[in-house]
Amino acid sequence: MDAGERRRSGGMTDDDESLLARLSWKNLSVYVDHDVRILHELSGYVEPGRICAIMGPSGSGKSTLLDSLAGRTSKNTTLTGDIRLNGRSTRVSYGTAAYLAQECDLLGTLTVRETIYYSAKLRLPSSTSEKNLQRIVKSTIEEVGLQDSIDTPIGNWHQRGLSGGEKRRVSIAIALLTRPRLLFLDEPTSGLDSASSFHVVSTLRNLAHDGRTVLCSIHQPSSQVFQLFDVLCLLSSGKQIYFGDLPGSLAFFEEAGHPCPTLQNPSDHYLLCVNSDFDKVQKSLQTVLEHRIEERHEIDEEEAVSYVPKFESVAAVVKSLTTAYTESQKKLEVVSHIEEMNKQEGPLLSSSGSEANFSTQVLTLTRRSFTNMNRDFGYYWLRLGMYIVLTLAIGTIYFKAGDSYTAIAARAACVSFVVAFLTFMSVGGFPSFIEDMKVFTMERLNGHYGVAAFVMGNTLSSAPFLLLISLVSTIIVYFLVDLHHGPEQFFYFVLSLFACLLVVESLMMAIASLVPNFLMGIIVGAGIQGMFILVAGFYRLPNDLPDPVWRYPMFYIAFHPYAFQGMLQNDFTGLTFENINGPSEPRVGSDYILRDLYQVTMGRSKWWNLAILLLMALLYRILFFVLIRFGETSLPAIRAWISNKLYARSRAVSLIGSTTSPLGSPMRGL
Numbered sequence: 001m002d003a004g005e006r007r008r009s010g011g012m013t014d015d016d017e018s019l020l021a022r023l024s025w026k027n028l029s030v031y032v033d034h035d036v037r038i039l040h041e042l043s044g045y046v047e048p049g050r051i052c053a054i055m056g057p058s059g060s061g062k063s064t065l066l067d068s069l070a071g072r073t074s075k076n077t078t079l080t081g082d083i084r085l086n087g088r089s090t091r092v093s094y095g096t097a098a099y100l101a102q103e104c105d106l107l108g109t110l111t112v113r114e115t116i117y118y119s120a121k122l123r124l125p126s127s128t129s130e131k132n133l134q135r136i137v138k139s140t141i142e143e144v145g146l147q148d149s150i151d152t153p154i155g156n157w158h159q160r161g162l163s164g165g166e167k168r169r170v171s172i173a174i175a176l177l178t179r180p181r182l183l184f185l186d187e188p189t190s191g192l193d194s195a196s197s198f199h200v201v202s203t204l205r206n207l208a209h210d211g212r213t214v215l216c217s218i219h220q221p222s223s224q225v226f227q228l229f230d231v232l233c234l235l236s237s238g239k240q241i242y243f244g245d246l247p248g249s250l251a252f253f254e255e256a257g258h259p260c261p262t263l264q265n266p267s268d269h270y271l272l273c274v275n276s277d278f279d280k281v282q283k284s285l286q287t288v289l290e291h292r293i294e295e296r297h298e299i300d301e302e303e304a305v306s307y308v309p310k311f312e313s314v315a316a317v318v319k320s321l322t323t324a325y326t327e328s329q330k331k332l333e334v335v336s337h338i339e340e341m342n343k344q345e346g347p348l349l350s351s352s353g354s355e356a357n358f359s360t361q362v363l364t365l366t367r368r369s370f371t372n373m374n375r376d377f378g379y380y381w382l383r384l385g386m387y388i389v390l391t392l393a394i395g396t397i398y399f400k401a402g403d404s405y406t407a408i409a410a411r412a413a414c415v416s417f418v419v420a421f422l423t424f425m426s427v428g429g430f431p432s433f434i435e436d437m438k439v440f441t442m443e444r445l446n447g448h449y450g451v452a453a454f455v456m457g458n459t460l461s462s463a464p465f466l467l468l469i470s471l472v473s474t475i476i477v478y479f480l481v482d483l484h485h486g487p488e489q490f491f492y493f494v495l496s497l498f499a500c501l502l503v504v505e506s507l508m509m510a511i512a513s514l515v516p517n518f519l520m521g522i523i524v525g526a527g528i529q530g531m532f533i534l535v536a537g538f539y540r541l542p543n544d545l546p547d548p549v550w551r552y553p554m555f556y557i558a559f560h561p562y563a564f565q566g567m568l569q570n571d572f573t574g575l576t577f578e579n580i581n582g583p584s585e586p587r588v589g590s591d592y593i594l595r596d597l598y599q600v601t602m603g604r605s606k607w608w609n610l611a612i613l614l615l616m617a618l619l620y621r622i623l624f625f626v627l628i629r630f631g632e633t634s635l636p637a638i639r640a641w642i643s644n645k646l647y648a649r650s651r652a653v654s655l656i657g658s659t660t661s662p663l664g665s666p667m668r669g670l
């Protein structure tokens with residue numbers, strides 16, 4: 001059993017000295033676009049066993065501080081100052097630090113147990129035995145107090161599930177699976193009621209008291225929640241108002257001349273003192289009052305006060321508090337403690353992101369995705385229902401099309417509708433795929449697995465559903481319309497429809513990587529397919545398509561022409577039809593129909609058309625992979641390069657140096 005496994009399985013205690021994380025930051029400033037400072041010379045530290053609240057009004061820089069410490073700042077920001085973990089400026093990987101964003105996306109159809117289990121399977125070493133895995137899952141669920149909801153689904157649009165607080169605790173449990181020593185949480189209580197907030201923060205406090213180091217930004221905690229924190233980092237407009245232990249904050253405000261009134265929640269008082277929005281509120285109420293006075297000419301003192309509560313100017317209070325803190329003994333103590341901490345280099349905390357191998361990841365993602373697709377009614381089942389209705393409509397409209405002269409057009413139109421509209425219907429699954437993408441993006445950002453594993457898992461899990469849809473649709477259409485008899489023709493129809501659905505899904509995947517909004521994605525996807533349908537060869541014959549754009553390149557890059565021509569070859573080859581001049585005239589052969597009526601490329605067999613469709617599906621999935629990788633690596637680098645070039649041009653001399661957080665980006669692998 002290796003060290004990691006021993007630790008996870010409980011052989012190593014949480015307060016093992018070699019696993020403790022001491023985080024400090026000194027004179028940390030953050031600039032956006034090189035010259036707008038959003039954090040001003042902040043210093044602080046958090047030690048194992050402590051939970052620190054980063055508090056402040058909206059826009060005060062809480063998330064920026066958290067992100068800077070976690071090494072997650074966006075590319076247009078520059079950091080200056082010194083951030084150290086165990087006295088070192090080295091990078092540590094995901095297993096050591098976990099980051100929980102405000103919005104944690106989970107698959108709504110899975111239960112708590114399944115969610116944690118799949119996450120464990122994706123990240124713990126592939127060698128971990130099933131028994132051990134189950135034990136880790138159970139103990140992690142117990143650690144966050146979710147044992148009573150262990151088999152409750154997370155919940156989605158059509159299924160009631162966990163409460164907001166419970167979902168947050170599931171996310172915490174996922175983060176805890178790799179036993180991180182350091183936890184960053186961005187507003188873990190946002191949107192929760194006071195009881196749920198209390199439960200979530202109590203859970204975090206217990207985790208901290210087990211020897212972990214916990215930092216979380218919090219907006220407006222109730223007094224009960226506030227008391228759970230050990231350390232307070234209070235910010236206003238990116239400036240440090242207070243850093244230190246919680247009880248010390250009361251004494252600090254009192255000494256600075258802004259004591260917390262008796263019976264008032266200290267956090268409410270602190271935010272009232274530092275929230276500059278109150279100045280704006282007061283100004284706007286003053287304007288309303290002036291309008292009233294203009295209308296009524298007189299207004300008594302009491303009424304005036306009831307309109308505009310008399311606050312001290314927040315800007316002035318912030319200034320006095322900032323000065324008080326800068327000159328305080330507290331700040332000196334913080335700085336000297338940081339220096340003391342950094343004198344001794346502690347253990348180098350390291351852990352590779354996911355320890356599961358690629359095949360375990362692909363298999364786990366396939367299983368998880370299959371379960372989700374099966375349970376999410378909107379993913380495939382609803383579509384299957386629509387396909388049944390539509391194919392019944394096709395089947396009854398073209399019922400027993402026969403072999404008359406007019407049947408040629410009817411059969412071609414039927415095939416064209418199948419190729420165009422039945423495949424087009426696949427965009428209906430896009431919203432569900434976007435939900436998958438959100439979970440993928442979050443897990444990817446946290447280093448759970450790579451893009452290749454996701455693409456393969458998605459392909460393998462969706463294939464049985466697409467095959468089922470193709471088979472059911474073909475059975476209905478084929479026998480009602482009475483298309484070309486024969487097992488080869490029947491299975492070609494199934495495979496061709498399957499390949500088309502696969503292409504559309506792959507195309508939509510590529511679109512999702514560019515426009516991760518389902519409405520925009522559907523519009524873009526539908527627009528592209530609309531143009532592809534137009535050049536398929538049914539609405540305008542291939543040789544009549546205008547050369548620029550529509551024939552070159554559209555006719556060749558659209559998948560519909562290959563699908564349509566393959567299906568026509570499949571149905572007409574070997575059949576003859578009644579002559580337009582009556583049964584006494586020679587029958588019309590398939591060569592004439594294919595070559596002259598529909599201008600099918602005769603040198604390319606139907607099997608080649610099918611192969612091209614499958615190749616296109618593969619290419620779109622590779623495109624998805626490339627776009628995601630490009631978005632993660634090259635795009636930010638290009639943006640940063642352009643931003644640097646523009647900055648260098650606008651300012652000859654750079655005013656600031658830069659440093660990076662010891663917590664590097666956790667993304668890894670393909």
Ligand SMILES: Nc1ncnc2c1ncn2[C@@H]1O[C@H](COP(=O)(O)OP(=O)(O)OP(=O)(O)O)[C@@H](O)[C@H]1O
Nearest residue numbers: 032038057058059060061062063064065074076077
């Ligand atoms: N990458 C960025 N580019 C430009 N401005 C930014 C960037 N990141 C943060 N800011 C600005 O910095 C300020 C602090 O933002 P931050 O998100 O850290 O505040 P916050 O205290 O977490 O707010 P909230 O509680 O509303 O989430 C805001 O004015 C924000 O617009």
